[in-house]
Amino acid sequence: MxxxxxxxxxxxxxxxxxxxxxxxxxxxxxxxxxxxxxxxxxxxxxxxxxxxxxxxxxxxxxxxxxxxxxxxxxxxxxxxxxxxxxxxxxxxxxxxxxxxxxxxxxxxxxxxxxxxxxxxxxGEKSGAPARPAPKLDHVGQSQPRLNVVMNFDCPLDHAVIGLMDPAHIGFIHRQWWWRTARSMHEKQKAFGPIKHGFSMLPHVPSSNSFLYKLLGAKPQTEIRFELPGLRTEYVLVGGRQVTGFTAVTPVDEKNTKITIALYWDHPLLTVIPDFLLRRAITIFAGQDRDAVEAQQKGLRHDPKLMLIHDADVQAMWYFKLKKAWADAQIMGRPFVNPVKPTTLRWRS
Ligand code: FES
Ligand SMILES: [Fe+2]
Missing domain, CATH: 2.102.10.10 (Rieske [2Fe-2S] iron-sulphur domain)
Structure with a gap:
């Protein structure tokens, strides 16, 4: 499970x-x-x-x-x-x-x-963990400057793939400060395997998001996903960082907790009042929550997911990674990452 x-x-x-x-x-x-x-x-x-x-x-x-x-x-x-x-x-x-x-x-x-x-x-076995705990890059020993915790009334898998899904952004998150219907265009992003997951390799982010424009200069973004449900988005701009860490943690079979922690040393985010930033994150994550919770109603009747190329490939990788992890535990052999370097294309 x-x-x-x-x-x-x-x-x-x-x-x-x-x-x-x-x-x-x-x-x-x-x-x-x-x-x-x-x-x-x-x-x-x-x-x-x-x-x-x-x-x-x-x-x-x-x-x-x-x-x-x-x-x-x-x-x-x-x-x-x-x-x-x-x-x-x-x-x-x-x-x-x-x-x-x-x-x-x-x-x-x-x-x-x-x-x-x-x-x-x-751990299933007693004794010391087989590996050290995950660590964020770029943030040093700093503490989150802002956090938002939410409960999603859905199983872990749907919360995870809902957060990594590029095709929903123009629909679920249609708002002036992020995306509009007209700003949709073709994209291609290079991906590669990392330790326990995959990375949307560092790239200059989509010019259709207003928030990125505010950061000025040429930001570089990398989005990493790692098991069991960790998404980290690093935005590096002119030697500064803005890091969004999202932990998607299963509570039980039907409930999932989302913890978003934000780190930054970019002066722009220090200027934006905390309550505004918190409000924006809460709206954004709340849209994801509402979508996956509504989806649960349909899944009761039709539980099979149709995953298409290339927009749903990250979701396919997630399921493959999970299987590879579980197989490695059962067989008592090292985990082998099934993700291969790939460029994915979609419109969003
Ligand atoms: S001490 Fe009796 S239940 Fe804990
Ligand atoms: Fe989303």
């Missing part, structure tokens, strides 16, 4: 506060995010192994050694940030000697934090 042995986007750093828990569902797994005594993020399966109370109903407490413990709300069992049980308040001194607390545990997940993003590794 969902890809495993892969890093998922977990949460924005700013959403995980010290001393508090945040509970999220990722790929059907209930997960508690918190921060330890040093401020480092941790992630546990949000279920108490005693009698299944969500651990997030409890509280963060400090153990005798000053380390952060998660205390279950129901019977006060305490777990360290690795998920190991450290205390069962109901045990008598005698019972304590007989019980091996270290054997009681809830699953803990590897997490990494960088660039204002917290990554979580959902």
């Amino acid at each position: 969902f890809l495993t042995d892969i890093w998922y986007f977990g949460a924005l750093s700013s959403a995980i506060k010290p001393g508090a828990f945040k509970t999220v569902t990722i790929a059907g797994q209930p997960i508690l995010f918190g921060r330890d005594q040093e401020g480092q993020p941790f992630a546990l399966r949000d279920i108490c192994p005693h009698r299944a109370m969500p651990l997030s109903c409890g509280q963060a407490v400090q153990g005798a050694d000053g380390k952060t413990l998660v205390e279950c709300a129901y019977h006060g069992w305490r777990f360290d940030v690795e998920g190991v049980c450290r205390e069962i308040p109901s045990l008598t001194a005698e019972q304590k000697k007989q019980m091996e607390l270290g054997k009681i545990r809830t699953k803990s997940y590897p997490v990494e934090e960088a660039q204002g993003l917290i990554w979580i590794y959902l």
